[in-house]
Amino acid sequence: MSKTFKKDGTLNIPDLKKPDLQKAIVKKHKTFVKSAYCPKGHNLMSDVKIDDHKGIHFLYRELKSNKEADIVITALVGDCTKVYLKGDAFNDGEIVAIYCPICRSELLTHGDCECGTQDYLFFLNEKLDKDCAQTFCSRIGCAKASKLHVAEDETSVVHKEEETVVTEAYCPNGHSLISDIKIDQHKGIHFIYKERGGNREAEIVVTATVANSKKIILSGEPFKEDQIVDIHCPTCREKLPILFDCECGAPIYMFFLDKSMNYNYGQSFCSRIGCVKGSSLQLSEDMLREFMVRHCS
Secondary structure, X not given: OOOOEOOOOOEOOOOOOOOOOOOOEEEEEEEEEOOOEOOOXXXXXXXXXXXXXXXXXXXXXXXXXXXXXXXXXXXXXXXXXXXXXXXXXXXXXXXXXXXXXXXXXXXXXXXEOOOOOEEEEEEOOOOOOOOOEEEEEOEOOOOOEOOOEEOOOOOOOEEXXXXXXXXXOEOOOOOEOEEEEEEOOEEEEEEEEEEOOXXXXXXXXXXXXXXXOOEXXXXXXXXXXXXXXXXXXXXXXXXXXXXEEOOOOOEEEEEEOOOOOOHHHOEEEXXXXXXXXXXXXXXXXXXXXXXXXXXXX
């Protein structure tokens, strides 16, 4: 097992040759729609945000009962998250007609989905060009329902983002820290946070997306801003290893990306609640290099 510091107290400089971490860290690409128009040219983009991006506003009407709902769906291509602004939620299997919420014109149809129900489309530019449109199924609960499908990828109408996601995480005893609970569609990372000098603790899942700070509290009360916590494995309850202290003075903890327990290529994060590095994962090699720049140059 490699050590952060050598026996003589000098820093153990990370190897320049990285191991193959393709299984533990993966690059994910996201595509968001930037503009949306009905057949009459009305803007369908909403001020309501889903995942920090403006959603797309529609009026859904169930064909048999005429039940209506104002709905905003995610602008993320391939996702099906939606928010009901008005009206009751529809049941899985119901088929809806989809309208512009401004002029109440029905959107154009675009063939049939694999489920046998028609797909609708909206336009991505004001030219209302069918080669630059998005399609989605009209059956509630269909695997493709509300999932946008790019008809043509144009940088002027879609926005692409890349994120780095941790898919493997281990404590010092080799227990997996990956949770079945998802944050932003990715399995999160499971920890026990303990109050320093006290008995209070909380079970927490943090996002597996590097440089993001989202988390879900499974049990216990949230800790207050500026508190420093000890971080433990939820299986064996052993405390995670510490790299060194953060600039804020709190310990930076880390977990491993594989069972070889390589300190250079783990993921690290600050233990002070509310610190800019708190709960934001960062490759431990990068943290070590930052430390060397600050203290060894």
